[in-house]
Amino acid sequence: MYVYYIVAIAILILDQWTKWLVVTKMNIGQSIPIIENFFYLTSHRNQGAAWGILQGQMWFFYIITIVVIGFVIYYLHQYGKQSRFVGTALAFILAGAIGNFIDRIFRKEVVDFANTYIFTYDFPIFNVADSALVIGVIFIMIATFVDERKKKGSLNS
Numbered sequence: 001m002y003v004y005y006i007v008a009i010a011i012l013i014l015d016q017w018t019k020w021l022v023v024t025k026m027n028i029g030q031s032i033p034i035i036e037n038f039f040y041l042t043s044h045r046n047q048g049a050a051w052g053i054l055q056g057q058m059w060f061f062y063i064i065t066i067v068v069i070g071f072v073i074y075y076l077h078q079y080g081k082q083s084r085f086v087g088t089a090l091a092f093i094l095a096g097a098i099g100n101f102i103d104r105i106f107r108k109e110v111v112d113f114a115n116t117y118i119f120t121y122d123f124p125i126f127n128v129a130d131s132a133l134v135i136g137v138i139f140i141m142i143a144t145f146v147d148e149r150k151k152k153g154s155l156n157s
Helices: 002-025 058-079 084-106 128-156
Strands: 031-035 039-046 110-118
Touching: 002 039, 002 084, 002 110, 031 058, 031 084, 058 084, 084 110, 084 128
Parallel strands: none
Antiparallel strands: 031 039, 039 110
């Protein structure tokens, strides 16, 4: 069970370290090409959620994040013992939620820096915590899909 918290802490440390590097080594708006026309490190700040929605609604994010963290810890204890895959997914979600929560509490904004272009589309700038959240949610969706398939298969037997 504790391995999931170790995974979450490792992701959280990576998230906060990368954000610290961006804050201390780059000016806001500065962009460094890593792979031309595809991936750039761009120092950006966001006071909202994904795609910049709900700008400046910090109290909303504080409340929602605390609720999410509570649910994730509950589900981690409920399902983490049954499935390492689900436990790992929840560890990723926990780390992502806490990573951006730390930014909102101490900086009053989230530090973003991963700037990708998919063909000509400039995807919204994100960070390690955002990536962890997305990966965790995708893992949960996969686990749910596989579980449903198993249930249907056992009903047909």
